Amino acid sequence: MSTSAGHRARKRFGQNFLHDRNVIDRIVAAIAPGPDDNMVEIGPGLAALTEPLLARLERLQVVEIDRDLAARLRSRYSPERLCVHEADALRFDFASLGARLRVVGNLPYNISTPILFHLAACADNLVDMTFMLQKEVVDRIVAPPGTEAYGRLSVMLQYRFECVKLFSVPPGAFHPVPKVTSAIVRLTPRTELPLAAAAHATFGELVRAAFGQRRKTLRNTLRNWLVDADYQQLGLDSGQRGETLAVADFVALTEIVEGRGRGGQAHGQI
Numbered sequence: 052m053s054t055s056a057g058h059r060a061r062k063r064f065g066q067n068f069l070h071d072r073n074v075i076d077r078i079v080a081a082i083a084p085g086p087d088d089n090m091v092e093i094g095p096g097l098a099a100l101t102e103p104l105l106a107r108l109e110r111l112q113v114v115e116i117d118r119d120l121a122a123r124l125r126s127r128y129s130p131e132r133l134c135v136h137e138a139d140a141l142r143f144d145f146a147s148l149g150a151r152l153r154v155v156g157n158l159p160y161n162i163s164t165p166i167l168f169h170l171a172a173c174a175d176n177l178v179d180m181t182f183m184l185q186k187e188v189v190d191r192i193v194a195p196p197g198t199e200a201y202g203r204l205s206v207m208l209q210y211r212f213e214c215v216k217l218f219s220v221p222p223g224a225f226h227p228v229p230k231v232t233s234a235i236v237r238l239t240p241r242t243e244l245p246l247a248a249a250a251h252a253t254f255g256e257l258v259r260a261a262f263g264q265r266r267k268t269l270r271n272t273l274r275n276w277l278v279d280a281d282y283q284q285l286g287l288d289s290g291q292r293g294e295t296l297a298v299a300d301f302v303a304l305t306e307i308v309e310g311r312g313r314g315g316q317a318h319g320q321i
């Protein structure tokens with residue numbers, strides 16, 4: 052078992068602590084905190100990012116699941132400067148932290164995708180999010196249509212956020228050393244979404260279904276919602292697979308379904 056600063060890294064909490072000063076400086080420079088920013092860090096751990104962030108902020112909030120690490124942080128910083136929420140970020144109500152929230156973190160790899168979906172639900176409250184993730188996950192987030200990495204995660208996040216990969220971080224920057232390379236991604240909420248909020252559930256259902264069975268064509272995966280003529284109307288083909296559609300195509304298909312009335316069947320369906 053690996054120890055860092057007297058703390059035993061807990062695998063179940065995805066603990067790989069950053070120690071490379073150069074990488075830490077680059078991440079903090081990319082975040083570019085302003086003194087008055089309303090910022091929350093997920094998984095502060097041993098404060099590798101927390102410390103330099105606090106040097107630039109008047110106040111920082113953190114969400115840490117590990118009781119021992121939360122206690123360390125409380126004993127090291129005053130509550131006026133560092134507000135420690137000892138909680139599971141997956142269940143934490145980020146909307147309760149106020150408007151114009153900036154979210155940062157070196158996220159535990161085992162829960163990075165569910166955390167992204169959890170945060171996407173309160174995108175209206177966010178200024179931006181800057182995360183360290185497994186490089187493969189960042190590649191999926193920013194992937195363009197038609198590529199192997201493009202999937203449900205890419206469409207759902209690219210719909211709500213502008214997604215930019217900033218730089219890669221080698222395994223040697225962490226202790227214990229992980230098996231994978233990491234990367235930094237910045238997600239900035241789009242100010243205007245093409246679909247009304249009421250249509251978001253349908254959009255999510257279509258995307259989930261389209262990528263549920265990757266080898267199958269849209270005619271198969273979306274047969275409960277759309278017929279051949281719907282695709283033709285958009286210059287698409289029902290013989291295509293989900294991974295060939297751009298985010299804008301999923302938006303256009305959602306508009307067709309919504310135009311028919313929610314829950315309405317595609318004409319020609321039995």
Ligand code: SAM
Nearest residue numbers: 064067068069094095096099116139140157159
């Ligand atoms: N930020 C530190 C760094 O860069 O060295 C630690 C990063 S470590 C990869 C992930 C951190 O997230 C750990 O401190 C871990 O305890 C915490 N963590 C894991 N699961 C969590 C959860 N569900 N909610 C909040 N924190 C969590």
